[in-house]
Amino acid sequence: MNKEPLFRLTSVSKSIGGKTLLDNISLQIEAGDFLSILGPSGAGKSTLLRLFNGLDSPTAGTIEYQGKPLFSYPMTGLRKRVGMVFQNPVMVRGTVRDNLLLTQRWEQPSTNLAEETLVSVLAQVDLSPAILDQDTKTISGGEKQRVALARVLLNKPEVLLLDEPTANLDPQLARRIVRLIHQLFKQLKLTIIMVSHDYSLLSKYTTRIAFLIGGRIVEEGAADILEQPSTETVKTFLAKGAI
Amino acid sequence: MSQSFYVITWTDVLVSFVLVAISLGLIRWWKIGLEKTLLIGTLRTFVQLAAMGYVLTFFFQQRHWLFMVTLVSLMILIAGFEGYRREKEFRIPHYFVIITGSLFFTVFIVLGIILKFILDVQPWYYPYAMIPIAGMIIGNALNSTTLTTNRFIGELQHRDQEIEMLLSLGAPARVAVQDSLRNAIRAALIPNINSLMMVGLVQLPGVMTGQILSGVDPLIAVRYQIMIMYMWITTVIIVDILVLAFVYRQFFTPRIQLRRHLLLKKYP
Ligand SMILES: Nc1ncnc2c1ncn2[C@@H]1O[C@H](COP(=O)(O)OP(=O)(O)OP(=O)(O)O)[C@@H](O)[C@H]1O
């Protein structure tokens, strides 16, 4: 039972309208991994990431979560366990508090979130409680990204899917956010699957790397494959600086 | 007591073309360039309504419940088809069935209450009551569903990211589209609620004007109009909620995934 990987993708493909976006991907992710999915724009990284929490279905192949088919789980429950943060954090109209309390729109009232819970989750993402009653229209991009993180953390997820969470931030802020993500990864014993253009940002933290180019995984392994890429495509990708 | 109502003859109607002639003159003078369309419209009004008069006279002579039920069903089918046809830009699965079914249900409820409990007509299929009221219900319901469906799709289009964000937090589909549903229904309701507020203050509703002109006591005409207004608003609320309750489901898979491709225009 414990031998099962957290995620097991077997020959997963996805095509839309005759176009193949993901091509025969097999991949295993162990609990506790910090997997970076790297690749150029249009490689299919977002498409792949959206499969892990069932926002999309593959057109071929199977995905298992903890040894059982992903889609055999009730989707709403699964998505709480496998949280996701998008490239552009979407806020609903209202304050930061409204956004943190979103899940109360559908959870039983018994899960009432105490003020201390909100304050402590904000502390985890390095925000002060003063922001709670600020309108989300007035907060900065970096703050938005952290509110989005806090919002997901309130679900107490096992896995975090991150789709270029730093793409719209300046390099310094991006580093700070990635450091924060790494802290959460350690603290909360999460499994992280993070998509990025920029391997230099992640190299310090990531435990595993998968290179996705043209919808295929061309290379996959422990973090040190960065130093010794075995395929030409990855070498060129790295040489170009990868942004 | 002077004559309390005037019978308008076909000759009188022809004289009312003077009004059209004035309009024609005006748009010619300003070179608006719609003379032909206006003329066609004017003629069609005449022909269609005159034909309708004869058709109605025939219908009103019928005295069989099955005839009336078939007639109303046919009206609903035509309306369902028209609603389906109006939805040109987007493909909503089962849309024809959704509208037609919702119309059937709404007409059944609203017409039933009116015929049975409010007017208490004998027999219940009395054509002078059933046909015009059914027509009014169906017509209003059709316009309103078109409005609400279009608005709903518009909301989905600009909220797709928000909806997927909510889904990814574990929201059920219904919650993820709650704001879109609310806005769509509100958009369809507000004009109707406004007319509840304004009716009688500025303009008399057409039905009432017609009744008064043909000699009905204003107090009776007003009672009918009040009933019609309530019927109207209830119809719109029931049918819009019903249609959206089925429409929103078409935009999700059983795995609670947003079917994004349905938000793309039908003909790219
Ligand atoms: N619904 C769709 N229909 C057709 N093609 C699509 C669809 N969605 C995505 N694609 C295509 O699939 C490819 C992969 O898209 P994806 O968003 O996964 O790339 P990505 O690796 O995340 O890129 P980026 O780094 O720029 O975000 C792109 O070429 C895109 O145009």
Ligand SMILES: [Mg+2]
């Ligand atoms: Mg992407």
